[in-house]
Amino acid sequence: MTQAEMTVTGESLARPEGLQGVVADWASDQRAFKNVPWGKAMMWIFLVSDTFIFSCFLLSYMTVRMSTEVPWPNPSEIFALHIGGEPVPLILIAIMTFILISSSGTMAMAVMFGYLHDRAKSALLMLATAAFGATFVGMQAFEWTKLIVDDGVRPWGNPFGAAQFGSTFFMITGFHGFHVSVGVIFLIIIARKVWRGDFDHARPGFFTSRKGNYEAVEIMGLYWHFVDLVWVFIFALFYLW
């Protein structure tokens, strides 16, 4: 039984650090990203493009909110929950934020245990991450149901104020929730591979027939942390602003 080989990314010669290193790495006849496996570089580039997508959503939200003459609905009141008869402002969103941050913490440790070849811990932490993610999506479904059924919020109008509130809300949180859902599925698939020892036994992948390694866990982690990162911006700019 042989250990799966990690992608060889190391350079035999010492590279300059700092700004000089940037110039040297980007100079001609060089691979730009040293010490970075190609899969990870590709995930980063995908995440940059995804950043632009979410930026466009948040920017259009900013534009319609700034240009409407009708008062914007107060998210603090709309997303309040009644606990013991008293309305607690924004509490559901706060809980969702803490759940997503917790899932990021478990994911970071899953990556660490993956590189230590501790398969059980890595897989269990990833399943915990998936469970947190599924909980988040569940709470979002609850939030949407409350908004649509009880409050009558629609993409083209709502009883609280500016009509654009509904369209931007459903677009932004819907797209984010979709990302979380995809992440949960992705997590379960990678957790299964880790649990089965695919990366230790160099088992060929189902689609690609290529053997993987524990970099897959880190790449999965990058995606998941990005989902958390986007929520940080949505929480601040949509719910708190």
Place this chain on the structure above:
Amino acid sequence: MAHAEGQQHPIGIYFIVWGWLFVLSTFSYLVDYFNFEGGLRWTLILLFMILKAGLIVAFFMHMRWERLALTYAILVPPVLVMIFVFLMTHEAGYTFLTRGIFFGAGS
């Protein structure tokens, strides 16, 4: 800097970052809970947002330990979105102004 096998760091770092993310999220929630208004509210929200985003990217996504060639390639383009923000702020202001003129007071 260079690791033979991927990014490996002591688990303690993750717990510290995790703790800070909880603290900062609590702070940003409290901004809403105590109903801070105006400039103070916006400053605090943006401050906590940037700090949280920085912690996630730097430690959870290991950007702190990558070579600068990758860091700049990934982090500089999103910063340029600020130009887009500048443009759309003025566009929105213009739309608001014309709405005020044509559909404004009295209609």
